[in-house]
Amino acid sequence: MIFFTLVALFVLQSGFTYTSATDGVKAAAMLDGRAREGERLYREYNCTACHQFYGLGGYMGPDLTNVATQPGKGPGFARAIILHGTQRMPRLGVTEAEADALVAYLQAVAATGTYPIRHVELTPWGTYPELHRDGR
Amino acid sequence: MAAEPLRIAGRGTASWFLIAGLLALWTGALFGVIGSWQHVVPGVVDAIPFVKSRPLHVSLVVAWIFLGALGGVYHHLPAIAGVPLHAPRLVRVHLGIFIGTGPLVVASYLMGRFGGREYWEFPPVLGIPIALGWSLFMYNFFRTVAKRKGPWPAYLWMWATGVVFFLVTYAEANLYLFPHFSSNMVRELTVQWKAYGALTGSWNMLVYGTSMVVMERITGDTAPARSRTAFLLYALGFTNLLFGWAHHIYPVPSAPWLRLVAYAISMTEWIILARIIRQWRGTLGEGLRQRHSLAHRFLFAGEVWVFLNLGLALLISIPAVNLFTHGTHITVAHAMGSTIGINTTILFASVFLIADAAYDRTVRLGFWLLNGALVLFWLCLIAAGLVKGWLTVTTDLPFQAIMDRARPFIAGFAVAGAGLFAGLSLLVWRAAQGLLVGGMQRIARDAGTFAPGSTTPSSGPPHR
Numbered sequence: 001m002i003f004f005t006l007v008a009l010f011v012l013q014s015g016f017t018y019t020s021a022t023d024g025v026k027a028a029a030m031l032d033g034r035a036r037e038g039e040r041l042y043r044e045y046n047c048t049a050c051h052q053f054y055g056l057g058g059y060m061g062p063d064l065t066n067v068a069t070q071p072g073k074g075p076g077f078a079r080a081i082i083l084h085g086t087q088r089m090p091r092l093g094v095t096e097a098e099a100d101a102l103v104a105y106l107q108a109v110a111a112t113g114t115y116p117i118r119h120v121e122l123t124p125w126g127t128y129p130e131l132h133r134d135g136r
Numbered sequence: 137m138a139a140e141p142l143r144i145a146g147r148g149t150a151s152w153f154l155i156a157g158l159l160a161l162w163t164g165a166l167f168g169v170i171g172s173w174q175h176v177v178p179g180v181v182d183a184i185p186f187v188k189s190r191p192l193h194v195s196l197v198v199a200w201i202f203l204g205a206l207g208g209v210y211h212h213l214p215a216i217a218g219v220p221l222h223a224p225r226l227v228r229v230h231l232g233i234f235i236g237t238g239p240l241v242v243a244s245y246l247m248g249r250f251g252g253r254e255y256w257e258f259p260p261v262l263g264i265p266i267a268l269g270w271s272l273f274m275y276n277f278f279r280t281v282a283k284r285k286g287p288w289p290a291y292l293w294m295w296a297t298g299v300v301f302f303l304v305t306y307a308e309a310n311l312y313l314f315p316h317f318s319s320n321m322v323r324e325l326t327v328q329w330k331a332y333g334a335l336t337g338s339w340n341m342l343v344y345g346t347s348m349v350v351m352e353r354i355t356g357d358t359a360p361a362r363s364r365t366a367f368l369l370y371a372l373g374f375t376n377l378l379f380g381w382a383h384h385i386y387p388v389p390s391a392p393w394l395r396l397v398a399y400a401i402s403m404t405e406w407i408i409l410a411r412i413i414r415q416w417r418g419t420l421g422e423g424l425r426q427r428h429s430l431a432h433r434f435l436f437a438g439e440v441w442v443f444l445n446l447g448l449a450l451l452i453s454i455p456a457v458n459l460f461t462h463g464t465h466i467t468v469a470h471a472m473g474s475t476i477g478i479n480t481t482i483l484f485a486s487v488f489l490i491a492d493a494a495y496d497r498t499v500r501l502g503f504w505l506l507n508g509a510l511v512l513f514w515l516c517l518i519a520a521g522l523v524k525g526w527l528t529v530t531t532d533l534p535f536q537a538i539m540d541r542a543r544p545f546i547a548g549f550a551v552a553g554a555g556l557f558a559g560l561s562l563l564v565w566r567a568a569q570g571l572l573v574g575g576m577q578r579i580a581r582d583a584g585t586f587a588p589g590s591t592t593p594s595s596g597p598p599h600r
Contacts, residue, residue: 055463
């Protein structure tokens, strides 16, 4: 009985996770054609081996969640590094069109929220009620 | 109880799962060493850059955990069920599929052909044979245990849960292929880590079920795996598998209730397992301890690592602490402590029991080298994570400046990783040798005779 109750709750939670619990992103954060292509390229070049979004990924390189909107960085900065690499990041042979798609993807990711979190309101039991400006 | 002698078909194939797993562990650890030194000396081993060494390391070590657990299940299941495996030929087909797919995955990484998500970066089409092989395993498992009489011990429930939920969560991990998920980055990231959290839970179910079986073999006591505590442990593990995943994604802007549920569930994790192993140890007779000291030593090491990782897991699951530890090497310390300290030591206990290996000088050296280096490795990662987490949250220093401050600890982690690899190499060598030589001789000699419904031998030499 307990087993089947847990499984039923799991199915219910999965349903919410696939829909309402993750549907609050802004329109700018939804991936359109070019950003979708960028998302595919991000996987094809295995960027996640070194980089993170929201702290999730490899730790060789920096987190890229807000790289496309960060003061002093932005789309041009991201595009230059994608195309030419750095002292530590190899030149991957990305084409101009692919770089544009990857930058579009990074811009969409940046519109989803902020990372790292630096200002939160902590509760006495160790949680934080709000992380992002929209209350999520 | 009168016993009908059973021929243990499929046992030789089970050993090959273990040998393939040991090979995956050794190569995976080698790529791990390469990857760790690439953090310290940029450009080292240019032929296999970090973008390749990381997935090679992760996928091969995960393969070891599954192959090690699969080999144990196939080996022990006939004696537990009291009947031969339902379809021994399917075990060979399963092995063939896995052995065939593994090199394709490795080749795709070496050629730089990616396409999957983190941890399964190979082209998604290679997931089809993996799921097919697992389906054969699931069919064989349930058809075999269906013939068993009487209530199931806790380890059978654990195995059954691990078998089913691996397939469920593996399918879920591929939902990103559908536009409903891939068009929304927050949804895709959330579902990815939901699937991975449960996937980790499912392999933990297989490994902890195996640890219960090994302990039952050592003690000859069948009561603990049928006790209320064992089932409470199972229920907690299952609840964590289903709902405890969101502590991986506290900073991701999904609904806050996901974080709250995960926080509450995570706090219950691991505690009962440590308790039950401790209880079992208390029941061990001194003579039995000496007789099976090799497997017991590994289970004891696993118990120590459960305690260490329990503390770390509980701390980093508190959202206020997680703010500083998320996205840092502390997460890696937890992952390494779990996969090496807990999963690998439990699986070594199982493999050495099956291989009937002796606690000789080589194994002793390997055991202490592995555990000693792992302690240093783990502490260096935690220290590096503390530096990175604190400076990331409290300062505006750029990434590279933060990593420069953490560099001494990263170097320590790379040195300790080399020691860890040396220890693993000795253990892998001895375990593979035992399986290849001793196992084959033993199988040819006695072909296995067991009492149905019991995991202990009815007569003759001890069943391992």
